[in-house]
Amino acid sequence: MTADLTVVHARTLTLDDALPEVEAVLVGGGRVLMAGSREAVRGAAPGARVLDHRDVLLTPGLSEAHIHLVTYGFSLSQVGLHGARSVSEVQARVAHRVLNTPAGTWIRGGGFLLSELGLGEYPSAALLDEVSPHHPVMLYSRDLHMAWVNSAALRAAGVHEGTPDPEGGRVVRPLGCLLENASALVARAIPAPTEAEFLTAARAGAQDLAERGYVSAHTMAFEAPDAPRALQRLAQQGELPLRVWACLPHERLGQAQALGLARTPGGLFQWGGVKFFADGALGSRTAWLHAPGFADGSGTGIPLDPPELIREVGRAAIELGLTPVTHAIGDRANTEVLDAYDALRPQAQARGIRLRIEHAQHLRAEDVPRFRGLTASVQPIHLQADGPMIRSLMPHLESLSYAFRSLRDAGAVLAFGSDAPVAPPEYRANFAAAVTRVDDAGERLAPGEALTELDVLRAHTRGPALAAGWDDEGIIRPGARAAFTLWDRLGGNAQALVF
Incomplete structure (x- = not known):
């Protein structure tokens, strides 16, 4: 024995x-x-x-509390634009891929930030046409809330100057950038990956995390149904090196109900959450803000899933034992989600479910105490690139941006992740950002919100476990x-x- x-x-x-x-x-x-x-x-x-x-x-x-796991796996073989500091650098990386890609094949990539490229305006398709006139190109911004495409991609998708903005999205003119739901206008023209390609990407993403020292991950939807299916297959084949807690897009909840899907504890793969998006992101100027909005005059962002929908579908999710999980970055988005969650708290508490807000990046002081009992699923690594943007675009929110200590003291459970492929799943960067608060400009953002190394360890281990309802982990x-x-x-x- x-x-x-x-x-x-x-x-x-x-x-x-x-x-x-x-x-x-x-x-x-x-x-x-x-x-x-x-x-x-x-x-x-x-x-x-x-x-x-x-x-x-x-x-x-270690647990990675916010990742798009299969999308991350795909990104490992795409054009990486993290760290690109100019349009010419993006062009060089795309040009290199063009040289090694069969004519007409789509070139995909991502990881850039407009601010790091030195851009104050959205870039045009013509800039990518200079290096890829015949290969359709689609590059996602680091936050995945904006896509930069070339003319070949626009032609393949049938998008032109007269194409109307879709609900919850915007086609930037002159053509070249697509915000929020508008990205789907071009993305739908890309040939769908095969089942084998999904499986390869799932295996690559999961193995990469395991090699970094992670033992579990929360994968956050915003992916094709084939993505979680591939992870389930890896689990069935005994090839999944991680425990995975998966979210279902709220649009698919009705189908899930019809199929009898509910929370299924046990095993290395389980369904656990239902995902909503209250707004966009900072870098794309689509985070939903209270007035006065962005300091550059670009507005107050783009609201996405309305609070009424979060309340209604959230109730159905909780009834199935699933956790409502809502992306909220701007201060207005967080206010609205907290309002919706106030209506869901009694039902969630009765089912032993901890409501989650993803990112919770920019807050009003009066909203911080309302996080008590909730999961604040946050990504310190984003502070490093966002710090300079926060000071220039929303200086009035600087003191409660990435407010980790305040959220912890308010009684929220902190769960740390990276949002990969938005940022690499690099726990070292999370430790550094959360403890030092130093951003890429070498300045400290809201230093009073710093945590200790032990706090960070908890947020990368026990916090994600509590968020997933796993009392046996972390x-x-x-x-x-x-x-x-x-x-x-x-x-x-x-x-x-x-x-």
């Missing part, structure tokens, strides 16, 4: 208030059986295998999942250790 047991020797931060730090952990059958001193644990299982990691730190396993105690992360130092190099 003891041959099936393993003792891990390491300085261990358990995140269990009853026993915060131990020297050894006994595991068996994929579960923690005991945590304590080396002598006590070794005495409980004298014949167990021993893994000696006394030179490193052991913690509950903590090291008897009965918990034996899924850990090994560190050379907290916030440093990490390696997953899963039994």
Whole structure:
């Protein structure tokens, strides 16, 4: 019997208030059986295998609380534009891909920010035509709320100067950029990936996370139905290296109800949330703001799913045991979502569901206490690029932008992620941004909102577990999942250790 047991020797931060730090952990059958001193644990299982990691730190396993997992997998083979600092640099990267791509094949990529490209206006299709006149090109901004396309892509999609704006979107003129739902006008012209390609992307995204030290992830919809299907297939084949909590787009909830889908705990893949979008994003000037709006005069953003819909569909989601999960970036969007959630709280509490707001980037002081009992699923890594934009576009909201400490003190559960492929799933950047508050301009954004390294660890482990309703993860105690992360130092190099 003891041959099936393993003792891990390491300085261990358990995140269990009853026993915060131990020297050894006994595991068996994929579960923690005991945590304590080396002598006590070794005495409980004298014949167990021993893994000696006394030179490193052991913690509950890292969780990525906000990712578009299969889309991220696809992005790993597309044109990466993170760090591009000029239009000419974007053109160079696209031109390089053109040289290695069969004529007429779509070129896709993303990761740019208008501010980092030195642009005050939306770029035109003509700029991409200069390097790709015959290959259709579609590049997403880092926040995925804007697409930059060339003329070949517009022709393939039948989009022209007279094309009307779709509901919840805008076709920028002169042609070249598509905001929010308008991106679908061109995206629908791209040949759909095959089942095999979805499976390859799912495998690539999940494996990349596991190699970074993650043991679980929350995948946030905004993907084709084939994406979660591919993750489910990996789980069925025993190839999924992560535990995955998946969100369903609210538009598909009716179909899910008809099929009898509900929260399905257990296994490495489970449906857990229903996703809404209250607004757009900062970089695309589509975040929904209270007056006076953006300081450059570009308005107050674009509201998307109305609060009435969030309330109505949210009730149906909760009835199925699923968590309403709402993207809200601007201060007005957060106010409206909190109003909608106030109507849902009694039903959610009765079902043991913790309502979630994704991003919660810019807040009014009077709304912060209203986060008590909610999950604030936030991405500190975005602070680094957003800091300069916040100071120039919304200086009146700077003090409560990325308000991690205030949200924590208000009683919200913090759950950290990256929103990959919007940003790379880099926990080191989350540690750095949340602790130092230093942005890409070298300035500190709202330094009073800084967290400690232990706070960040909780937000990358126990917080996501509580958000998903997993009482057996993000903590090291008897009965918990034996899924850990090994560190050379907290916030440093990490390696997953899963039994």
